Amino acid sequence: MDHKEVVVFIGAIIILAGLIYYLGNPPQPEPEISVEEYSASLYLKAIERPMNYTDSDYHYSYEELVDGYRTTTTLTKKGDLKLVSGTSPVAKREVYFIGNETIFCVEFKGERKCSNAYNVSILEEYSGYVEGLFFNKENINKTLNDRKHMINKSVYKFSNETQTKIVNGHNCTLINYTVDYSVLTIIEARNLGVNSAVYFYASYCIDPETGETYEKYFNMPLGRAEEITFTLLDSRWGDAPEIVPPDKMDDINDTLDIFAEEVVLDSELMTCYQKPENEFSICINELAVDYSMPSLCTALDSEKHDTCVMNVAMFRGDETLCPTLKSEEKRDDCYFEIGARKQSPSICENIVDEKKKTDCLQLCVKEPEILYNETEMNVTGNATG
Numbered sequence: 001m002d003h004k005e006v007v008v009f010i011g012a013i014i015i016l017a018g019l020i021y022y023l024g025n026p027p028q029p030e031p032e033i034s035v036e037e038y039s040a041s042l043y044l045k046a047i048e049r050p051m052n053y054t055d056s057d058y059h060y061s062y063e064e065l066v067d068g069y070r071t072t073t074t075l076t077k078k079g080d081l082k083l084v085s086g087t088s089p090v091a092k093r094e095v096y097f098i099g100n101e102t103i104f105c106v107e108f109k110g111e112r113k114c115s116n117a118y119n120v121s122i123l124e125e126y127s128g129y130v131e132g133l134f135f136n137k138e139n140i141n142k143t144l145n146d147r148k149h150m151i152n153k154s155v156y157k158f159s160n161e162t163q164t165k166i167v168n169g170h171n172c173t174l175i176n177y178t179v180d181y182s183v184l185t186i187i188e189a190r191n192l193g194v195n196s197a198v199y200f201y202a203s204y205c206i207d208p209e210t211g212e213t214y215e216k217y218f219n220m221p222l223g224r225a226e227e228i229t230f231t232l233l234d235s236r237w238g239d240a241p242e243i244v245p246p247d248k249m250d251d252i253n254d255t256l257d258i259f260a261e262e263v264v265l266d267s268e269l270m271t272c273y274q275k276p277e278n279e280f281s282i283c284i285n286e287l288a289v290d291y292s293m294p295s296l297c298t299a300l301d302s303e304k305h306d307t308c309v310m311n312v313a314m315f316r317g318d319e320t321l322c323p324t325l326k327s328e329e330k331r332d333d334c335y336f337e338i339g340a341r342k343q344s345p346s347i348c349e350n351i352v353d354e355k356k357k358t359d360c361l362q363l364c365v366k367e368p369e370i371l372y373n374e375t376e377m378n379v380t381g382n383a384t385g
Contacts, residue, residue, distance in 0.1 A: 036159070040151050043158070045206070048144060048211060053135065053237045054136060057077055058077050059075070059076050059241060060236075062233055063230070067273050069088075070089065074086075074234075076243055078241070084131070089296060093105065102123075103117065106259045108258050114255065115256075162174060162175055173208050175203065178199070198220070200219060200220040201218075203217045214231070215229070217230075268287055281308070292312060294309045294321055294324070296308075305326065307330070310333065314337050319344075321334070332357075336356050348360035
């Protein structure tokens with residue numbers, strides 16, 4: 001056997017030996033992870049999602065529904081400028097961060113005021129809070145590590161089922177989990193900044209490809225709010241619209257006056273949402289009239305909404321609110337009450353029902369009477385006529 005034959009022979013022996021080993025030890029498939037493990041990994045991916053964009057431009061807008069009270073928040077970062085814009089049923093607030101300067105704006109009851117927040121403790125405190133809403137690598141890493149620890153400790157327990165859902169036109173995977181802080185030691189709970197007595201149910205709807213969270217839901221029977229729903233409205237990573245700060249500053253006292261009034265109403269309105277259903281509409285009606293703000297009535301269903309707006313219209317003597325009523329009967333009642341009260345045939349002419357129109361016009365030629373008494377205002381949602 002010459003040299004070449006020896007090499008070929010040895011090579012054949014090696015190949016044969018490898019084949020025998022492979023047949024006896026086939027490669028093992030990657031172990032499949034459980035649904036619970038998959039849900040946990042998807043949850044952590046969602047937390048990590050903004051990590052690569054903290055230093056980039058972005059525009060991130062979401063809505064929160066806290067026990068029925070709806071607010072929207074928009075975070076915009078463009079170069080060195082940042083803007084937080086928040087709206088509620090009561091007002092709109094904006095905070096501009098321009099280098100070392102912070103400008104606070106509030107829009108309430110059709111009036112908008114903007115002032116520099118420097119050296120104004122209440123505005124600096126609020127501005128510091130909203131600036132903390134921007135994504136920060138350090139905070140993301142801390143949250144990520146805390147959640148991993150709590151998953152390993154079985155504080156977070158994920159369901160063995162997932163669902164596919166569509167939120168605002170986006171496909172996402174719905175994962176469900178429970179949180180039980182009672183399994184933590186007192187020291188662990190203190191270090192994590194959580195209440196060891198809290199137990200709640202939650203769900204996230206996450207894009208499995210990107211980790212974008214389109215919806216969150218929390219049910220916390222022992223918490224300050226029982227139900228919280230988060231819905232993503234818009235997210236643009238690496239891109240953002242221009243931020244244009246206000247060019248006119250108002251007197252700080254004027255801004256603080258509006259802000260104070262808005263905060264009081266906001267607190268009173270949130271109290272309404274914590275009342276039983278039968279007291280809720282009464283509470284909304286009273287606030288809408290007290291603050292002369294028909295926009296507050298949007299919290300009510302169709303019939304009660306119309307009653308609420310009509311109460312504001314009659315209290316103000318403002319017939320321009322009558323066309324906003326959804327019910328034709330209520331619109332006629334609105335024009336009737338205000339037209340007769342103002343002795344104005346032109347307002348009565350807007351009434352569709354011929355009998356009511358005739359009665360209204362006849363009242364206009366009589367001596368003026370007290371046709372509306374604030375203390376007798378209907379706030380129950382029932383018809384007045």
